[in-house]
Amino acid sequence: xxxxxxxxxxxxxxxxxxxxxxxxxxxxxxxxxxxxxxxxxxxxxxxxxxxxxxxxxxxxxxxxxxxxxxxxxxxxxxxxxxxxxxxxxxxxxxxxxxxxxxxxxxxxxxxxxxxxxxxxxxxxxx
Amino acid sequence: xxxxxxxxxxxxxxxxxxxxxxxxxxxxxxxxxxxxxxxxxxxxxxxxxxxxxxxxxxxxxxxxxxxxxxxxxxxxxxxxxxxxxxxxxxxxxxxxxxxxxxxxxxxxxxxxxxxxxxxxxxxxxxxxxxxxxxxxxxxxxxxxxxxxxxxxxxxxx
Numbered sequence: 001x002x003x004x005x006x007x008x009x010x011x012x013x014x015x016x017x018x019x020x021x022x023x024x025x026x027x028x029x030x031x032x033x034x035x036x037x038x039x040x041x042x043x044x045x046x047x048x049x050x051x052x053x054x055x056x057x058x059x060x061x062x063x064x065x066x067x068x069x070x071x072x073x074x075x076x077x078x079x080x081x082x083x084x085x086x087x088x089x090x091x092x093x094x095x096x097x098x099x100x101x102x103x104x105x106x107x108x109x110x111x112x113x114x115x116x117x118x119x120x121x122x123x124x125x126x
Numbered sequence: 127x128x129x130x131x132x133x134x135x136x137x138x139x140x141x142x143x144x145x146x147x148x149x150x151x152x153x154x155x156x157x158x159x160x161x162x163x164x165x166x167x168x169x170x171x172x173x174x175x176x177x178x179x180x181x182x183x184x185x186x187x188x189x190x191x192x193x194x195x196x197x198x199x200x201x202x203x204x205x206x207x208x209x210x211x212x213x214x215x216x217x218x219x220x221x222x223x224x225x226x227x228x229x230x231x232x233x234x235x236x237x238x239x240x241x242x243x244x245x246x247x248x249x250x251x252x253x254x255x256x257x258x259x260x261x262x263x264x265x266x267x268x269x270x271x272x273x274x275x276x277x278x279x280x281x282x283x
Contacts (some may be wrong), residue, residue: 025232029223036223040233042193042260065259071184074245078178105195105260119228 021084024107025060034093034112041083042105050105051100056089058098060107175217175234181242185274188244188266195260196233202262206250211264213240246272 024039041049044062052059062083089095094114101108182189192213194202202215219235248266253266 025234027231027233028229029226030229031223031226035229036226038196038233040195040260041194047258071182071187071189074181074183074188076180078180078191104197104257105193 017034019075020081021061022079022081023085024060024083026085031042032113034110035090037107037109037111039083039085040105041102041107042078044083044102044105044107046102049096049100049102051109053089053095053098056091057086058084058089058109058111060084060109062107144243170173175188175236175238176240177213179213179242183245186268188246188248189270190242190262190264190266192240192262192264193260194257194262195262197262199257202257204253204255204264206248206253206266209247210241211226211253211266212239213264215260231259248272 002033022043026040027038029036039060039062040063043064045065048063048065050059050061050063060083064080064082089111090113092113093111097112099110137256178193180191182191190211194215194217197215197217201217202213205212214237216237243267245268249269252267253264254264257263
């Protein structure tokens, strides 16, 4: 089983007001020290970012800072919806040491592996 | 308007806020795609990516917004010529993860270029650009002639 998989989960963010989210494209790398996740979140700044670690899941939510538009749109391709994506965490990740930063619309999440995690053998009893 | 159509990666269409029906339609569309269309797609895939662009118009300006997450300010080139604004540049992949195992690679790197025809004359020397939170905003002020004018029309009874 691959460790950091995306869970098939619809956005359940807010029950009262139905909110639409789009999933940001991500790159995920694994190094010997841990995982690095990069998500494209244009228009999202530090204030609009919400990262929640719960159980074995990490949820990233990016709310775009929507500047008011006085004009009339001639064409629109950029997504207006906020961004959300949920990932299942490898149990090897030390959740206390997860760090994040956002720079020019790229969220970088660093998920280091726990020092204690080593392959273990389990003996089977008769 | 002769701007370039945004190319959408087929594997992304499923989760960009569209339902399963759209997925199915995409699948059918793909089945009937001609080999030539497939070729264009592939060549686009090799040549880079296409950022999403918005164009707004108000009384005095045209405002263009382009999503360029992960770009560096100095890697963005802007030029205005003959009523068209060109945005180009290159998004470079960081090589620090070259030896790492890749779990997901959904982001695009490489060169891009878009040309947007501005529908009315603008003062080229007053064009301003700003790059913040991965979004490039270009303000193109209209020339006096292009601004809407209020003309009183007197109707004789």
